[in-house]
Amino acid sequence: MSTLNALFEARSVAIVGASDNPQKLGGRPIAYMKRLGYKGDIIPVNPRSKIVQGIPAIASLADLENPVDLAVLATPEAMVESIVKAGLEKGIKNFVVFASGYAEIDEQGLFKQRQLEALFENTDARLLGPNCLGFINTTTQLIASFTTAMEVNPLKLGHLSFAGHSGALGAYWLDKTIRADIGVSKWISSGNESNVDIADIVKYLANDPDTQVISLYIEAIRDPERLEKALALAKQRNKPVVAMKGGKTAAGSRATQAHTASNTLNSIDYQAIFNRTGVIEVDSLSEMIKQCQFGLSSLTLKGKRVGVISISGGAGVMLSDQLTANGLNVNDFSDTLRKVVRPLLSSHSTTQNPVDLTAAMVAQPTMLGDVATAMTQSTEYDAIVIFMGLMESIADNITSSLLALEKSANCPVFLIWMGGQVECVQTLSKANIITFDDIPELVSLLSRSKPS
Amino acid sequence: MSTLNALFEARSVAIVGASDNPQKLGGRPIAYMKRLGYKGDIIPVNPRSKIVQGIPAIASLADLENPVDLAVLATPEAMVESIVKAGLEKGIKNFVVFASGYAEIDEQGLFKQRQLEALFENTDARLLGPNCLGFINTTTQLIASFTTAMEVNPLKLGHLSFAGHSGALGAYWLDKTIRADIGVSKWISSGNESNVDIADIVKYLANDPDTQVISLYIEAIRDPERLEKALALAKQRNKPVVAMKGGKTAAGSRATQAHTASNTLNSIDYQAIFNRTGVIEVDSLSEMIKQCQFGLSSLTLKGKRVGVISISGGAGVMLSDQLTANGLNVNDFSDTLRKVVRPLLSSHSTTQNPVDLTAAMVAQPTMLGDVATAMTQSTEYDAIVIFMGLMESIADNITSSLLALEKSANCPVFLIWMGGQVECVQTLSKANIITFDDIPELVSLLSRSKPS
Numbered sequence: 001m002s003t004l005n006a007l008f009e010a011r012s013v014a015i016v017g018a019s020d021n022p023q024k025l026g027g028r029p030i031a032y033m034k035r036l037g038y039k040g041d042i043i044p045v046n047p048r049s050k051i052v053q054g055i056p057a058i059a060s061l062a063d064l065e066n067p068v069d070l071a072v073l074a075t076p077e078a079m080v081e082s083i084v085k086a087g088l089e090k091g092i093k094n095f096v097v098f099a100s101g102y103a104e105i106d107e108q109g110l111f112k113q114r115q116l117e118a119l120f121e122n123t124d125a126r127l128l129g130p131n132c133l134g135f136i137n138t139t140t141q142l143i144a145s146f147t148t149a150m151e152v153n154p155l156k157l158g159h160l161s162f163a164g165h166s167g168a169l170g171a172y173w174l175d176k177t178i179r180a181d182i183g184v185s186k187w188i189s190s191g192n193e194s195n196v197d198i199a200d201i202v203k204y205l206a207n208d209p210d211t212q213v214i215s216l217y218i219e220a221i222r223d224p225e226r227l228e229k230a231l232a233l234a235k236q237r238n239k240p241v242v243a244m245k246g247g248k249t250a251a252g253s254r255a256t257q258a259h260t261a262s263n264t265l266n267s268i269d270y271q272a273i274f275n276r277t278g279v280i281e282v283d284s285l286s287e288m289i290k291q292c293q294f295g296l297s298s299l300t301l302k303g304k305r306v307g308v309i310s311i312s313g314g315a316g317v318m319l320s321d322q323l324t325a326n327g328l329n330v331n332d333f334s335d336t337l338r339k340v341v342r343p344l345l346s347s348h349s350t351t352q353n354p355v356d357l358t359a360a361m362v363a364q365p366t367m368l369g370d371v372a373t374a375m376t377q378s379t380e381y382d383a384i385v386i387f388m389g390l391m392e393s394i395a396d397n398i399t400s401s402l403l404a405l406e407k408s409a410n411c412p413v414f415l416i417w418m419g420g421q422v423e424c425v426q427t428l429s430k431a432n433i434i435t436f437d438d439i440p441e442l443v444s445l446l447s448r449s450k451p452s
Numbered sequence: 453m454s455t456l457n458a459l460f461e462a463r464s465v466a467i468v469g470a471s472d473n474p475q476k477l478g479g480r481p482i483a484y485m486k487r488l489g490y491k492g493d494i495i496p497v498n499p500r501s502k503i504v505q506g507i508p509a510i511a512s513l514a515d516l517e518n519p520v521d522l523a524v525l526a527t528p529e530a531m532v533e534s535i536v537k538a539g540l541e542k543g544i545k546n547f548v549v550f551a552s553g554y555a556e557i558d559e560q561g562l563f564k565q566r567q568l569e570a571l572f573e574n575t576d577a578r579l580l581g582p583n584c585l586g587f588i589n590t591t592t593q594l595i596a597s598f599t600t601a602m603e604v605n606p607l608k609l610g611h612l613s614f615a616g617h618s619g620a621l622g623a624y625w626l627d628k629t630i631r632a633d634i635g636v637s638k639w640i641s642s643g644n645e646s647n648v649d650i651a652d653i654v655k656y657l658a659n660d661p662d663t664q665v666i667s668l669y670i671e672a673i674r675d676p677e678r679l680e681k682a683l684a685l686a687k688q689r690n691k692p693v694v695a696m697k698g699g700k701t702a703a704g705s706r707a708t709q710a711h712t713a714s715n716t717l718n719s720i721d722y723q724a725i726f727n728r729t730g731v732i733e734v735d736s737l738s739e740m741i742k743q744c745q746f747g748l749s750s751l752t753l754k755g756k757r758v759g760v761i762s763i764s765g766g767a768g769v770m771l772s773d774q775l776t777a778n779g780l781n782v783n784d785f786s787d788t789l790r791k792v793v794r795p796l797l798s799s800h801s802t803t804q805n806p807v808d809l810t811a812a813m814v815a816q817p818t819m820l821g822d823v824a825t826a827m828t829q830s831t832e833y834d835a836i837v838i839f840m841g842l843m844e845s846i847a848d849n850i851t852s853s854l855l856a857l858e859k860s861a862n863c864p865v866f867l868i869w870m871g872g873q874v875e876c877v878q879t880l881s882k883a884n885i886i887t888f889d890d891i892p893e894l895v896s897l898l899s900r901s902k903p904s
Contacts, residue, residue: 166766251782252773258802259765286890313711314618321704330703350710438738
């Protein structure tokens with residue numbers, strides 16, 4: 001079979017079941033592409049309209065003069081087979097099918113899916129779906145998806161890509177990247193994977209020059225060897241892969257069967273595959289977004305030594321406990337470093353890791369930056385974790401100290417800012433300082449990122 | 453020694469080191485009490501002012517006509533000993549000392565602390581601190597604290613109480629309860645615990661009729677037997693206790709020593725004490741707040757059977773996996789329940805637990821409420837977990853469905869609303885539906901609340 005470049009980088013797209021209503025399944029892709037300026041041709045297909053959303057329409061794929069690169073089917077399941085047939089006859093090589101009602105439902109649905117798949121036998125044509133939300137390519141603004149996640153804000157162009165079995169989780173992923181101002185390259189919902197599976201997509205993304213970090217939600221592993229090969233390729237290309245795995249228990253597997261017809265309670269040892277290929281497994285979308293941000297920063301944890309600076313003694317205690325319990329090392333200062341840091345702190349602070357700045361930092365605006373710089377320059381730490389809480393009165397000062405620190409630091413700097421101001425957190429986040437609301441998620445990120 | 457009622461329910465308070473500036477250590481308690489209407493007498497003590505914040509001041513405690521119930525010392529450490537002496541001579545029985553510079557610093561500090569403690573030998577007087585943020589009693593609006601957490605919004609009067617070794621974590625706790633609109637009764641920062649320790653405070657709160665749930669941050673356990681007795685009393689009074697424990701590792705213990713002079717790496721098996729007394733241990737403040745909200749709802753988990761309803765198939769999968777992996781049971785429907793639920797769902801949904809409502813719920817506004825009601829009325833579940841994502845267009849409808857459900861349900865209902873609207877989440881939170889941003893925290897709450 002051909003590579004997926006022609007599918008995900010199509011230069012002309014027919015939307016079958018095109019609608020004038022930008023809220024409808026067949027209306028959204030057109031409305032998005034018009035708004036965002038798709039760099040290709042859009043051909044609406046609708047037997048009852050000559051013009052759809054201002055664009056001349058055709059009645060059926062059979063009326064195409066030349067085959068388009070891609071046909072997106074936004075029609076009910078009952079119409080899919082005949083439309084795909086017409087498209088294949090016209091020479092179209094790539095299809096996206098949104099409709100559900102296939103193998104995820106029952107035996108009859110499975111039969112219908114097998115019939116659909118049979119149309120692709122002995123062809124090099126590709127089918128994304130059925131039962132999927134389609135895909136997005138932000139480079140060309142090709143929005144072959146009806147996700148609602150982009151209704152308010154557009155995606156930012158960038159280098160994080162997503163592929164997953166769940167369209168809805170994918171939509172929440174989109175919403176979270178938009179809120180966190182993270183740039184996205186490709187976003188792909190694979191659904192029931194008749195003909196394009198996660199392994200194919202990972203291989204495509206590993207080779208995609210616009211993708212730097214790959215984010216996955218995996219239910220079925222249909223071909224473990226092919227998946228492992230694709231993941232190994234991503235590793236070889238130095239592209240971090242962050243994955244959530246669904247369907248690990250009997251109850252979860254019952255759910256994946258009904259969701260994307262995925263039998264996940266099989267004998268595949270996915271964790272062994274992840275371990276061999278360096279995939280970072282996470283348990284939630286929130287965690288995934290942070291881990292991807294770290295991957296995009298191109299920074300890595302070179303060792304396990306973590307320096308902790310806290311405005312709260314109690315938070316320093318909790319961080320020390322949880323980092324240590326998760327395989328990190330909150331090593332104390334060398335005597336040399338102790339001598340450097342001592343004069344930077346108030347006389348009521350003990351000079352040690354974790355550093356407790358105490359409320360004295362409020363009166364001494366350079367304390368945070370000075371202590372952190374001394375710690376990074378010492379080369380005694382592989383990461384610096386800073387804990388702040390509230391501090392509205394000196395929030396701008398904290399922000400500028402950390403921006404300066406990020407420029408000079410020779411290791412990653414992470415920030416937990418409990419009750420911090422949204423604008424400051426956003427500014428820091430854009431400057432490669434990943435910011436957390438509370439301790440456990442930061443600890444989890446470091447634990448999963450540490451060298452073995 | 454006397455009980456702590458006289459301390460925490462003082463009807464007259466002298467603020468030593470009183471300041472006209474409401475931003476200063478000695479100004480904040482007065483400003484807060486004036487603003488919130490403390491139901492008692494405030495006597496500022498300042499040798500250089502006749503009037504402080506509009507209230508007549510005295511030059512020293514020696515000038516008091518009658519002993520006040522409580523003296524709050526907002527002075528540097530160097531002045532503390534002589535002021536406490538004068539207060540004791542005047543017959544004052546209760547003191548709060550904010551100053552740090554004691555056992556948490558070094559041997560010299562420890563010596564000073566022992567000298568301070570010696571003043572209380574053979575008396576029934578009590579000292580909260582030193583090195584603490586004081587306390588708050590919302591019933592009488594006695595604010596014997598300089599925490600900044602209440603600068604913008606006041607505390608709501610309610611039935612959750614806090615005690616902890618860390619003033620700053622306590623302040624973030626206050627900020628979180630204010631944001632979550634949770635009512636608070638007592639808030640107590642114990643610091644170095646010269647004379648009043650967590651065990652004393654837990655005993656007081658267990659007996660306090662205004663306290664329904666007790667929230668703790670514990671570093672030192674100075675007397676395990678007394679603490680266990682106090683926790684057992686809380687259990688006997690049916691008051692849930694939720695605790696974070698700091699100083700569990702060598703690095704954490706190094707930090708507690710510098711923080712509140714707490715030697716935490718001793719042989720005390722705190723987990724055994726927690727287990728015997730039913731204390732729920734949590735790892736973060738975010739988790740603590742949710743767990744306390746559940747305690748305040750007076751609902752409990754009577755068994756381990758969890759019904760899951762999700763708008764996203766993938767989220768249903770993740771929930772099933774994580775609940776199962778954490779000791780809960782995502783048991784499937786009985787045949788009876790299956791027959792009841794089948795006609796409520798779209799034909800493209802499989803009738804099973806977890807229920808995948810699919811996007812069909814958008815067009816059918818009663819679906820969520822109908823399915824959830826059928827599941828609660830079946831008595832096949834001990835808790836219902838609902839997962840929603842985004843859904844801005846029908847957010848009000850979801851909110852009213854859940855409010856109705858909460859009234860009729862015979863088991864607790866939890867909601868994860870990823871990217872949900874703040875106002876809706878707040879409305880639901882006030883109606884005893886605890887709402888989460890993502891899956892892991894909800895799973896953790898259920899896992900820690902399940903019967904053994």
